[in-house]
Amino acid sequence: xMRNNLVFDSxxxxxxxxxxxxxxxxxxxxxxxxxxxxxxxxxxxxxxxxGSAIGYSAIEIVKNTDSYVDTIxxxxxxxxxxxxxxxxxxxxxxxxxxxxxxLESFDLFKHKKYDLIFIDAAKAQYKKFFQEFEILxxxxxxxxxxxxxxxxxxxxxxDDMSRSLRGLVRKLSEFEAWLLENDKYLSSIYDIGDGxxxxxxKE
Ligand code: SAH
Ligand code: MG
Numbered sequence: 001x002m003r004n005n006l007v008f009d010s011x012x013x014x015x016x017x018x019x020x021x022x023x024x025x026x027x028x029x030x031x032x033x034x035x036x037x038x039x040x041x042x043x044x045x046x047x048x049x050x051g052s053a054i055g056y057s058a059i060e061i062v063k064n065t066d067s068y069v070d071t072i073x074x075x076x077x078x079x080x081x082x083x084x085x086x087x088x089x090x091x092x093x094x095x096x097x098x099x100x101x102x103l104e105s106f107d108l109f110k111h112k113k114y115d116l117i118f119i120d121a122a123k124a125q126y127k128k129f130f131q132e133f134e135i136l137x138x139x140x141x142x143x144x145x146x147x148x149x150x151x152x153x154x155x156x157x158x159d160d161m162s163r164s165l166r167g168l169v170r171k172l173s174e175f176e177a178w179l180l181e182n183d184k185y186l187s188s189i190y191d192i193g194d195g196x197x198x199x200x201x202k203e
Contacts, residue, residue: 031193149195
């Protein structure tokens with residue numbers, strides 16, 4: 001369901017069109033508007049994004065909020081596309097993109113602090129991303145994960161899926177259970193966009 005009044009200009013529309021044509025899984029409008037609202041309400045300034053793809057979510061976040069984004073993309077083609085898009089959007093001063101694997105590059109980030117971490121990379125690795133980067137969160141920091149419903153396959157019938165897909169869906173379900181049991185955070189999972197979790201670090 002799509003009920004918001006986000007404004008997209010022709011540049012945004014071109015990114016969305018590119019993503020559609022090239023099957024790049026960018027954040028849905030509904031998820032984006034939710035994320036933007038959370039960032040504004042929490043007065044978040046510094047964001048770490050894991051999984052840039054073509055830079056769409058990072059660009060929309062900084063265009064619509066008063067924030068800075070460090071974003072990580074391991075795929076060189078995606079990284080190049082994102083780098084180009086960030087420059088075209090004139091946002092080189094607000095978005096830093098790193099062409100590294102998030103699970104092999106903690107040292108690059110170890111001295112940084114973030115108000116919000118947005119996890120949107122390989123779905124089977126969510127727990128690893130969470131555990132690797134949570135130490136960088138400020139007090140009252142927030143971790144948001146996208147695609148928690150994974151195209152509505154989570155809670156679907158596992159028998160109807162390919163083996164690899166089933167493994168991935170199982171991993172996401174395990175991550176969800178782990179998240180809800182993790183008492184260092186107050187966590188909720190919403191059926192917004194493709195399913196989004198919000199975890200707020202307790203005092
Ligand atoms: N956040 C983007 C979409 C990201 S799609 C948007 O909404 O616009 C997921 C991306 O994560 C893919 O481009 C993939 O290459 C990247 N990715 C997956 N695993 C990764 C890892 N371990 N480190 C860095 N990037 C990763
Ligand atoms: Mg996503």
